[in-house]
Amino acid sequence: MGKGFYISKTVGVVGIVLGAGALVTIIALSVVYSQEKSKNNENEVKPTDAVTSAPTTAPSNEPWDQWRLPQTLSPQTYNVTLWPRLEPDPTGLYIFTGMSSVVFRCVEKTNLILIHSNKLNMTKQPTLMALGSKPAPIIESIVMHTKTQYMAIHLKDELTAGESYELYTEFVGELADDLGGFYRSEYNENGVKKVVATTQMQATDARKAFPCFDEPAMKAVFHITLYHDPATVALSNGVVIVDSTLVTRTTFAATEVMSTYLLAFIVSDFGFIEQNIDKLQIRIFARQEAINAGQGEYALIVTGPILKFFERYYNVSYPLPKSDQIALPDFNAGAMENWGLITYRETALLYDKEISSNGNKERIVTVIAHELAHQWFGNLVTLRWWNDLWLNEGFASYVEYLGAAEAEPDWNVKDLIVLNDVHRVFAIDALASSHPLSSKEEEIQKPEQISEVFDTISYSKGASVLRMLSDFLTEAVFTQGLQVKTLPSCAVDRNNNSLPKTVQEIMDRWVLQMGFPVVTIDTTTGQITQEHFLLDPETKPDRPSEFNYEWFVPISWTKNETTQPLYWLLNKNGELTWVLANINVTGYYRVNYDNDNWQRLLNVLQASRQSIPVINRAQLIDDAFNLAKAGIIETTLALRTTLFLNSETEYMPWEAALDNLDYFYLMFDRTEVYGHMQKYVGRQVKDLFDYFTRLTNWQDVPQGHTDQYNQINALRVACSTGNEDCKTLITNWFKQWMDNPNVNPIKANLRSTVYCSAIAAGGEEEWNFAWEQFQNATIASEKDKLRAAMACATEPWLLNRYLKYTLDPEKIRKQDATSTIINIASNVVGQPLAWDFVRANWEYIFKQYGGGSFSFSNLINGVTKRFSTQFELQQLIQFKDDNAHIGFGSGSLAIQQSIERTNANIKWIEKNQKAVLDWFKNPS
Template structure:
């Protein structure tokens, strides 16, 4: 699955400016449709609150007594509401399974489905099947338990037939509906999102990834619509069903696959296509979007990326077609359904005039991620969700390789350091982090499975696999990968299976490793956290230890492995630094340098003006290492050294976008300082192009955007005049937007922050009229930049109304508001006041619940608007400054208020324990730990930092 939560690099570097383009969503629980329930008295329901037992239906994992082989499924979604106002679907399904061990119980997943006829069971081995004695629905564990009078015979095959009814709700899970307006007409799409445990909401099934089978799908639908599924269409005929004319579309049987990869869609979408070596590639979307050419870019890059992965995996693409479809309402960023990949519109559709360079990068990396899964994840699938990191971490790593193939001039492979490596450090440095791989028995319930879809699985998984590929060499890594895929195709694995094949590749290459691949990688996979390596540059001595944001905390999961101290003696320490400094920086993740002398690197950064320093850095140290050195320095050194180095940060996107983004919420006084640093860069682009031309290079475009973003966020008068002028011109002529696509996120945010109700209302009007998804996202994020509390409170209320803010965008909108210094306390109060409603309405299994909790608490360091803390003693204010983005209101750093926030977090956790936090349970603990660390950081560093800012040098 594509990453569901996305932070725009354009505006992510300043704490008081929103992280525009954040893509996250919250899932809604469907309403109870009791009037549609079956009247079959033989199907009973259990009380979900009853105490669990040792009975198999009270366990979260299926027993291994039955093995599915073939499903035959026919579904009929109604795209018009019934007389009660409900959207429903009806279906019938038969599953052929083999009895592995004799049993008198059939357990099959079924969630929120009502059986409209009594299920039937037949034997396929020449003798009749046992008689069904009773059927009980277990709503808590989501099973239909079929009790038999006699036992099934081991080795025999049987067929279970069911007919059922479900709601085609708007909850973004299972078989659901998406709505949109086109030319003033409301339209409905029936679509799916099965990962991780929602196939059971569409039809009764053995809904575990290892329970692979072949699926025969048939869809009944309105003749004016088109039906899609994993397979190609093999038959299409108009028939009458229940006095209604429908088109019956039958699809070719799938390959052997897991239930979570199924997809079926009914819509009136249209498509563009191309054939590449007899492979059909199609891009589907709303008619308006396709006609506007928004699918052209995705179509142009899909073929090259697919062909790259065929070569990379040394396995031909196993299907005859590759469909990709953009949906108005979608849970995550994208989903790798085999042969029918589903996307958010922002992750697939690109408009040359309106979408930004960043939007383009988002599209190509998400497409590459999902296409990578067609082999790694779909062809070969992890046995259970505890190894999710292998699926998602691998796809996250190679998405950069596939994107690089399609856009070779972008140097996009370097961006993994910024997007994933450095990002995950912040999470893995917590004592409440978790290992990449857990034990199967620890990941059982749906919300526990959902919780695995986090930054650790995606970004740390990608980082350690990139590290593994580097030290094995890419040639050896791909050789092992290829034999792994060939050996396990159409099957399931555990991650150690990959280590075995990589070890074989190592052995056959003649490479010598100090330990086996499994021994080396076990320390990275089975224990949480990462080591920090300390180098004494005077003696050459090296030691390492577990790096923790708060060294006084005890890890939640102490490991049997230890970060063993290592020592290296170099006769000439200066030669050691010259020869090995960069290598160690790459290999050791974090590196601390201890010396009494000023290193040559610091001297180089201090010499001359900023442009000269930038030039020397660019010539002498590779860009990835420049970013890493700065990141290490801000996390490990006393703040005087990295702050000295920061005098050249404003000149490069890669460095600028690393640690300043992580620490700005703690040391907000960086605003004035960074403003002074960025002025030269802002003036440079003003002289060079007067902001009219787009720089040719990919990262050069980010430099331009960052210059404008940072300059305006620090209140630079020339910048504010520029953005307010552009925005005013647009307001005067709404049909002609004068703002360049790359600059819109920054301009919209700054202009709305500097304005008031008039500017906000205009943005809302443009948001409602926008037909390009990326433009709607920019406006939606920018409206969270408002500085009038009543506007932000109104906006927060909009997130509870799907007619105003789509459910897929509710979480990211709240987080955007919380990223605003004025909006943070409002968002925190809003979430606490509405938690029961949010949790019950939007569901504890949402992929974005952890994002929501982390997002509204991330600024819990000290930064608040005056009104929030004005009743506290004045001597608690350690610093204040004029902030143009909040219309000259004073922003205060209040040390006393931080413990209050920690208390509120703990109280929040305790007050709503009876409701629960679903997939956000771990996020609560991480937020408390992060707040505690922030308190300690302020106590330790405030004096030194303030002194430095009084006299920067």
């Protein structure tokens, strides 16, 4: 039954009824749902009289009060028929109706069927049929448990172990705009409002679309049928096998055995482009206007090469007959790897060569590579439970760079993992409130706990640690291990230096304990030591570690510019002129040195920086600043690592410096340090600005991928530090555009910087112009640039008005509301306004924008990242206490992290403000 089309007697009869009288049947269900909905003050679907709700009682040890399904039943196949309405009913409600049957095998005898169902109204008593020789037990009662999201079906007698049964349900649900489960997305095209019915099941929202065993290990085969308007097209994981034209009914081929969270079904009037590669159908779907404008062509061009690369990488053919990718106007995540029907935000799939920037292009190719990597690692082979999500997302976050490099070999994109992932996650993993890559199953139970693990640790630390593993094993051995489904258990030390360790022995310490080490190298004694790196050394992790926070650390290093063999952490002796460790930052650790070696490295940076690889120039800056934040070295030593930048033209060192100096801006842009810091940074960036003036005259695009990024840095930093030539450029460009709104003279790469700088320097007229352009823009990446730039305004009343817009989905889409608030909070003028706004509207924000969404923790971190006073700390603690009854969902850990970060900021400023002020007055 794995690949063939299966239909039971029950569903067969129902299919005939639907074919003949679909309109009467489903309109009747619509009326039932609308009546139930109008009675519901909490906007949740109520059950029919045939199904009762569980009373609110204290948790018990009963199975329906547990968050995990019992292992008594195992699903085999589903037949799901759904009809989404793309027009509201007379009450203004959008709904979908459906029927579903699931065939399951009884593993252990039981008189209880527990199946997930959330916000679905059963319109008919569920029925149970036996598929073996014995009759099915009679259903005694059905109870809905809304807290744990179960439908509990109590049976008069027990199911027989080894026998198969079929459970049939009919239901109706709301096609809401909540971005989860089966939901609706809206957009305007040529003045006409359009509605899309689409899905986002990960992690626990398949149960909002139909009753199902909604756990990743509960794999089954799915048969999907969609009813829809003849003017629309239906898509799902499988290829279309039947497409009739009554109310149109589209039936899809059976899926492979798969998890519920990978299901997708969509009804829209989108257009598409396609190509076939070795009989594989590849299609890109989007709004017809976007397809007509050619915005899907880049995605179509790179998809084929990336798929072929991963076939070679895994040594497994792509397991499906088609690969559909679709760009949605409303989508909460960046993209979702649904098997054979990958869904994206428009900004992650659509590219316009005239308007989209180099950064937009890189995002598209890396996100596509990430999701295509999942078609094997995640979909074909799936995690058993969400506590090991890092294997899924960390792996895809690593190999996305490999796939992108295949599609764009001239970009040198693999190096950027250091900036985008390694340095990024260090900031979180250096907190005592961090968590291990792999948690215990019992720690990840509730839906909001599951959402919480979709964080930087799972994605970026997972990628960083796997990259380290691949490096010390060698990429060939790592890839071979994937292909044979196991990594070598023999010693992996390539230097035979008396530390033979298995992969498991080494990796357990990186996976099962949180954090990472700082490796200190004393070149005067030859001693190497390691210590758990904490941003605030006075804090202690809540989690005990059986490994006592010690790691097996692979040391790659140079001695007098000569690369040495890989070295596992141990003592060494010798005369060293200078030492540089962690070459190309392949290891997931920071490095500290004795003062003499730091001075030698600083001298090399000043005199002959090319002696140090570009990635390691960035590493020295990032390590030094973070070691200083932790109080391990002097802050002035870290600042001295930026002295050589006045002659540096490479992107990675500049980006590392600017990322770290941003922390100084956050801490000091309300103090006297700010003016002196601005002067210093302005002097350092002047030569870079002049370099790009000579190279491009600001009219040409640099040839190199990262040179394009550094051109943006030069313009942004020069303008923000008051460079008059830069300000003149930006003012003139924006004025030209305002004078002729139909012709934008600003180069695509430079638009984000120009828009922000011009709006910051302007007032209401500039802001309103940007708002008008935002409303009229038809390209998602352009809308994103304008939306972010409007947060750069310096008039408080403009920012307050903008904050209010985030509560109105007609103005700011729900998918963009939290990131807009974060953008406003990043503005020194907007930060207190955003903080007040979030506190005043927390209950609404929490309910509307996703206490369970993956990115919800970003909001809490974003509005509090500037906190550095006792008063702000007390406000944060009060906010936590005041809203405990509402909750924080997937942002719960972010609250604790923000408190910890604020405490560290307070201590750091008290210790460092005077020294920093003195240094910026006289840098040397």
